[in-house]
Amino acid sequence: MRRVRYESRGGPLFVEEVAVPDPGPGELLVRCEAVGVTLPVVRKVTEAAEPIALGGELAGEVVTVGAGVTRFRAGDRVTGLCFGHGYADFALLHEAMASPVADGASAVDAVALVRSGLVALGALEAARAEPGETVLVTAAASGVGHLAVQLARVRGAARVVAAVSDPAKAEFVRSLGADEVAVYGDDSWGDPVDCVLDAVGGELLPRAVAALAPGGRLVAYSSGGGTVQAYDLLAGAKSVIGFQMARIARGRPDLYERWRQELWRLFGEGSLRPVVHGEFSLHDAAKAHEAIESRGNRGKVVLRP
Structure with missing residues (x-):
């Protein structure tokens, strides 16, 4: 082979x-x-x-x-x-x-939807994002990010902000349901948000924390590392939560299966488009x-x- x-x-x-x-x-x-x-x-x-x-x-x-x-x-x-x-x-x-x-789905559908979708859905769950709250997604045009934007919208986010590296991606993320687009190098990412789903890390991580409203939650699922100053969390009562899909798959197979079924259901309804x-x-x-x-x-x- x-x-x-x-x-x-x-x-x-x-x-x-x-x-x-x-x-x-x-x-x-x-x-x-x-x-x-x-x-x-x-x-x-x-x-x-x-x-x-x-x-x-x-x-x-x-x-x-x-x-x-x-x-x-x-x-x-x-x-x-x-x-x-x-x-x-x-x-x-x-x-x-x-x-x-799922029956009728191609292998490409499965690869594009299930694993990336599980990470996106799991990150939203870890953020405890409630209907009516606001969500910002970094790497919003990526394999995980483009599904996270759609899931935030499907789950009732009042405002979805898609953060991307290049303004040329703005039309793409807006087509997925993003209300606003922020480019990493912009002076402002708009009004603060309740939740940030961060897939970038590194030098962008402090900027993502700064985008949180008081009491906001950032879920980090990036391999890019990064450092957050404790004072930046204390001053606004903000939280940073680490998320790893493998831990769920191995330790919570019941939850893994429930999320998987939810993704296929949304896919079948046409609400989620990988x-x-x-x-x-x-x-x-x-x-x-x-x-x-x-x-x-x-x-x-x-x-x-």
């Missing part, structure tokens, strides 16, 4: 031929039909001291299962998060991280990374093995 790999920090990415892996206990062997490219993986390629396995969101058909697997069997269509080599024709997916693909920026072959994985690294994507970036 084909697999994408790299040997030193920064790449280059290349395709190699390797044996199809065997599933271990609790694992599914999945024939990959679509693989989502994520910012955390892109960042690790450019920043991690040692090469990593290129994993991430994937969707496809179960080929065989390992010992102890009870929820899935060969022929099932699944989606989930792969922590090993996922940029490949076949990949191993742990049963706890897998969920069924957007795919582009589909790339395994041989073009470097181009897929560049689409995210350059912040040029509008929606999800997907590999199609």
Whole structure:
């Protein structure tokens, strides 16, 4: 089978031929039909001291299962998060991280909707966003962000602010339901908001905290790090909450399943519209990374093995 790999920090990415892996206990062997490219993986390629396995969101058909697997069997269509080599024709997916693909949905729909949508929905839940409150989403044109904008609107936000890196993305995020658009470099991001969903971190994090109204909550789900001064929280009784999807999937499978069903319900109703920026072959994985690294994507970036 084909697999994408790299040997030193920064790449280059290349395709190699390797044996199809065997599933271990609790694992599914999945024939990959679509693989989502994520910012955390892109960042690790450019920043991690040692090469990593290129994993991430994937969707496809179960080929065989390992010992102890009870929820899935060969022929099932699944989606989930792969922590090993996922940029490949076949990949191993742990049963706890897998969920069924809804009837009639494509693998691309599943990759664009489920994992990114779970993060977006989970971040909203972590923020305790109530109907009538105001929500600001950073990286609002990203795979997660463009769904978070829609979910905030669907869940009754009185005002949704989409923060983006480039004003050229304004029309796109407004088409998703954003009331206002803030560009990172703007002097002002408008009136303060009750909740911020931050997928950027780093130098933008203090700015995101400053955008909160007194008593506001910021949910950080970025791999970009960043530092917040305690006084900036104390002065406005603000909160910063960390959110990690893997923790929910492993520790709260009931909640994970409820959120997944909610996403498919909204998708089926037409209330939630995942957007795919582009589909790339395994041989073009470097181009897929560049689409995210350059912040040029509008929606999800997907590999199609």
